[in-house]
Amino acid sequence: MSRDNAEDIVRRATAAFNAGRHDEAIGLCERGLAREPGEPMLSHLLAAVRFAKGEIAPARTHIETSLARRPNNVAARLLAARIARAGGEFDAALTHLDRAIALSRSAMSLSRRRARSSWPAGKRKRARPGRRSSRSSRSIRKQPQGSAGWRGRMATSRTP
Template sequence: MDDSETLVRRATEAFNSGKPDEAQRLCEQGLARLPGDPVLHHLLAAVLFSRNAVAPAHAHIDVSLAKRPANAAARLLAARIARSEGNFDVALAHIDSAIAISPQREFFVEKARTLDQAGLRAQARESWRAILNVIPGHQEAAARLGRLAWEDGDPATAASLLAQAAAPGAPASVWFDLAVARQDLRDHAGAASAYRKAFELRPDHAEAALNLGIAMQEGGDVDAAMRAFAQAYRLRPQLFGSIAMALTSASHGRLWLDEDGLRRALAS
């Protein structure tokens, strides 16, 4: 029969190999024999949380922390669980404890995310700036600072930061935010390029297709704009009103007096 250390090793290997069922079974097998083992409770909490079983994950990490309150990794997991539950004060308390135990970069990033999600904009901005100062190429920090700058009405700063974040591996949301900032600066070609990338990464992103059409139209390429509008319409027919407004109000638009005709053009 495997001892606790062997079970933990096997469960960790299973979890890291994408076998959460096996990892959970091994943890539960170990806890049946050693119900108070903090490492097994920690690992089982991680497995359960990865499977969106938040309440039982919370219960297991609490048991682990009761046995090992100074374990920084367990504090980080507890913070993530609390953040997913919307318990931001609890999450921040766990993160601050983790930082006091072992001030690692990952913990500071988690704190910035939590402050951001909690709507504490000034504190979140300060945290993201501190991360970007220490790690100049930190993609997430640049992306979040860029988004915050855009929300504050500073598209130039937003575009600069988001361009840093729009590196290989950046999600569609970063490219979309960069496109919006460029569009506000009337950089229609740059906006169109970023919208195309967002749409390439997320082919179901109807808003990216719609805004690509608007950017192409503002750049004077109405035929390309119509193709983008058609993609947006196919993905979400409810955008018809926005498409019609864009076509008739822009400087390079087209006047459509026949609504059915426009629908046929978009559908074809």
């Protein structure tokens, strides 16, 4: 590890995390941060690993470090929103989601995430636009079927 740069450490830590070796991933990230303090990629990954283990306070600290260096990172904003939401800080989660929506090109899916965070926060008026958009994307209409429709389905669905 003496010659590894931050990207190599992130690759190895990500592989360890995906393999379920969370402690190894944490160790790699912490050693990398000792060499390069405040490195946003390592801080982000360490926050994700800590959050996956249910350690919300350390995860919050590391994601804030990452956002301090790269405030326009949409993925970090989304992770910060999830961490804040898990900690019961719905207003902070909404702030991170609003910033992520402003930075992202795929605002539709992010507005749905914002709606899911607004609803438990008691901000139902803010949640409705997202809820409406998610319903409209699933606009499958069920047409009333008469006996002719039923017979047609029965005729085409023969069993051998």
